[in-house]
């Protein structure tokens with residue numbers, strides 16, 4: 648992989664992600680990349696839920712209802728619009744589910760990191776296919792009622808929602824810290 652691919656990497660905010668999104672064959676390639684991550688003891692501690700087409704609006708309707716119940720009248724109509732349209736921001740949304748298994752050798756934290764690597768691989772694979780994306784969590788990643796809607800098992804959690812689509816514009820650079828500010832060489 649050319650180094651510039653990594654050094655120029657940028658997210659594109661979900662609201663800027665338009666059609667076309669990846670088709671079913673391309674989505675399968677994204678998942679193929681997502682499962683090709685470092686995975687201590689090959690536990691496969693992740694799975695992937697894909698949202699396309701009408702599923703995005705249906706999910707938004709359901710999360711808007713949860714939002715309404717949680718906030719009990721303490722919200723504005725525009726807040727519900729945001730909820731309903733959340734997954735409609737991009738043509739495809741992939742939820743990366745961290746699915747840690749019982750292991751004496753591999754702590755849960757390592758398994759969660761592997762799911763994080765899946766998220767990043769999906770972004771890189773999407774870029775390699777000519778798409779753009781953003782890794783987002785927001786409240787829906789942490790709400791128990793949304794977890795039930797996603798049919799997550801007890802030990803499972805959302806590592807990220809990957810919004811994938813086409814960006815009309817190249818994203819501008821944003822300030823980055825310098826490598827030397829973030830690193831040091833260990834000495835005894």
Ligand SMILES: Cc1cc2nc3c(=O)[nH]c(=O)nc-3n(C[C@H](O)[C@H](O)[C@H](O)COP(=O)(O)O)c2cc1C
Nearest residue numbers: 656657658659660781782783784785786806807821
């Ligand atoms: C675990 C995780 C959760 C994130 N959640 C959000 C989020 O909910 N909303 C958001 O605007 N950005 C979120 N981000 C940040 C974006 O993915 C992205 O990094 C940010 O827009 C900066 O763009 P860049 O990746 O090009 O530097 C999250 C990043 C990570 C790693």
